[in-house]
Amino acid sequence: MASQAQVLTVTGPDGDRDVRVTSPDRVIYEPTDRTPAITKLEVCQYVATMGEAFMRSIGERPTAMERWPSGWREGMRLAVGPQDRDADGFYQKRLPKGAPDFIETARITFPSGRPADELCPTEPAALVWAAQMGTLTFHPWPVRRPDVDHPDELRLDLDPQPGTDFADAQRVAAVARELLEELGMRGYVKTSGNRGIHIYVRIEPRYTFEDVRHAAIGFGRELERRDDGVTVAWWKEERGSRIFVDFNQNNRDRTIASAWSLRAKPGAPVSTPLTWEQLAEESDPRDLNILTVPDRMADGDPWAGMDDVAHALEPLLDLWESLPGGELNFPPDYPKMPGEPPRVQPSKKVAAHWDADGNRIED
Template sequence: MAKTPAAHVQAGERELRISSPDRVIYEATDSTPEVTKLMVAQFFATVGDPLMRALRDRPTALERWPDGWREGMKLATGPTTGPNSGGEGDGFYQKRTPKGAPDYLEEVEITFPSGRKAREICPTEPAVPVWCAQMGALTFHPWPVRRADVDHPDELRIDLDPQPGTDFADVLRVAGVARETLEELGLRGFAKTSGNRGVHIFVRIRPEWTFEELRHAAIGFGRELERRDGGVTTAWWKEERGERIFVDFNQNNRDRTIASAYSLRPRPGAPVSTPLTWDELADLKDPRELNLFTVPDLLADGDRWAQIDDEACDLTPLLELWEKLPGGELNFPPDYPKMPGEPPRVQPSKKVASHWDEEGNRIE
C-alpha cells in the first residue's frame, strides 16, 4: 500500500508539515465521523487565537496519543518521556520539551514539588499547538503561571468533578452557585466544559500569592460552596464524597494542571473543553455536543473568554474564607512530600486512631 503523502497546515505565519495525515485519531461514533491526524492539526490552527489566549507564555505539558485514542486505551501515570517509560500506557504526559522541537518553539524552566527542574514547552504562537498535534498531542495542560514568574500563579482554577450518582445537571447547579458566590466576593469567573462531565471555572488573579496560598483559597471557596449547597464536597477521600460534586482543590498545587480551553479530550466523538457564557452553560444539555466539528462554528460568534485577561482579581476574599471556615488543612496528592499540618495519608476506613501520631506517621 502506498504511503499517504504528507499534508501541510497554515498556522499563523507558518506552514507546518503533517505526516501520516490520514491516521485515524478518533473512530466514528453514531453522531460524529472519524477524525484524522490532519483534522486535529487543522482544528488547532482554526482555534489558534483563542487557544493561545489559554496557553501563551505558560509552561505547558502535553497529553500525547501518538497512535490515536480508542475506547479502553489507558494513559500512563507517573513520570515518562515515552509510552513505555515510567509506566505502561497508550498515551502519556510529556512534561519536558520533546526532542526535535523546531527552533521557534520556546521553553521555560519549572520546578516540580520534588525540587527537580525541567525545561517545558512555553507556547508563544499558533504554530506551536499545531506542531504538537504532529507529535500526537490532543490535550494541553498549562500551568497557572506565566514564564515571567513561574512561582506566583495568575489563575485560580475551580474544578467541579461529578462523583458516581451525580449527573451533568448537578454540576450545572453547583456551577451556578459558584458564579453567584464569586460575584458576591468581587471576583469574575469564566466557565468552560471539561470535555467530559465536569465544569472548570477560571479566575484571573494578580500574581502575588504562592501555590500554597492558591490551594488554600480553593479550599476556602470549596467550603463556602459546601455551606451553600449540600450537594458539594471537598472530601479528599473518595469513600467520604458520597453522591456529591467534588471541588478538586488540589488542582491548584504546583505541577497540577487542568486541560486548557479548546483542548481535545480522549473521549468518543473528539469532545472539546469549551468556554461558554454563563447563560450558555446553564442551557447546555449534553457537553458531548461541543466537539471538533461544532466548536469552530461556535467560535464564529466570538471567543467567550475574550475578556478573561481584562481584569486580575484579588485573592484575599477566598483566603479569608480559608481562615474563617472550619476544617483546617486537607490532604495533598500522594506523590507530594508530607506537608505541614497535613492529616494522615490513610483512608479513614483503614485508620485505627491508636496506630497514627498527630503528624500522620504510623506507630508500629
C-alpha cells in the same frame, strides 16, 4: 501505503509558518453517532483554526502535552507514571529532542525540586506542531513564563462523582457564580470535555501555590454550606454522590485540560469556554466537539476579557481561615506538608498509629 505528509500554513504574530503533518490520514478518533472518523490532519487543522483563542488561554504558559501517538480508541489507557511503558497515551512534561527551532520552553520546578524545560507556546504553530506529535490535550500551568512561582489563575474544578452528572455540575456552577459575585470576583466557565465544569478566576500573581490551593478549599467549603450536593472530601469513600471541588488541582505541577483542548473521549469532545448563559442552556457537553466548536467562535470568545481584571485572593483566603476543617490532604506524590492529615483512608485509620501532626508512629 502510507499517505504523504502535508504542510499546514499557520498564521502567527510574526507571519505565516509552515508545519509538516506526517500520516495525515491516520484516524485519531473513530466514528460515533455524533461525528465521523477524525483524522490527524483534521486534528491539526482544528488546532490551527483555534490558534488565536488557544494563545489567549495558554500563551506563555508552561504546558504539558497529553500525547496519543496512534490516536485514541475505547479501552486505551493513559500512563500513570514515567515507568508505565505499556500505556497508549502519556504526558510529555519535558520538550522532546528534535523540536523545531521556533518552539520555546519555560523552566519549571516539580514538587520534588527537579527542574524541567516544558513547552511554552508563543505562537499557534507551536500548538500545531504538538498536535502533529500526537497531542490531543494541552495541560498548561496556571502561571506565565516571567514568573513561574506565582499563579495568575485560580482553577475551580467541579468534578462529578458516581451518581451525579453534568446537570448536577451545572447546578453547583450556578451557586459558585453567585458566591464569586458576592465576593466581587468574576468567574469564567468552561466544560471539562466530559461531565465536569471548570471555573477560572484571573488573580493577581503575588500568591504562592499553597495560597491558591487554600483559596480553593475555602471556596469549596462555602459551597458545601450552600449546597449539600458539594464536597471537598479528599478520600473517595467520603465523597458520596456529590460534586467534588478538586482543590488539589491548584498545586504546583497539577494541571487540567486547557480551554479549547480536545479530550481523549468518544466523538472528539472539546473543553469549551461558554458564557454563563450558554452553560445554563447546554444539555449535553458531547455536542461541543471538534466539528461544532469552531463555528461557535462567530459569536466571539467567551473568555476574551479574562485578562482585563485580576482579583485579590483575600476574600477566599478569609473563608479558608474562618470556616472549620483545617488542612486537607495533598496528592500522594507530594512531600509531607505542614498540618496535613494522615495519608491513610479514614476507614483504615487506626488512631493510635498517628501523632497529632499526621505522622506515622513506628511500632
